Amino acid sequence: MKNPGTAAVLSFLLPGLGQLYNGTFWRGVFWFVVTPGLWIGTGGFFGWVAHVISAWTAFRFAQRHPTGA
DSSP, X not given: OOOHHHHXXXXXXXXXXXXXXXXXXXXXXXXXXXXXXXXXXXXXXXHHHHHHHHHHHHHHHHHHOTTOO
């Protein structure tokens, strides 16, 4: 069983990690690539946005699919 809170915290600390915890490899890779790009490309502003969105999507996926992908 996947814990939505754990998925959200992992993904907030390192975007993509919560997705890997949920068993969604390619979603994790997406966030591993996009978040640094947004941090660098926007001088940090949209990096925070990516962190929050990544955590939220990991949380929601774990809620909807508690046994994984």
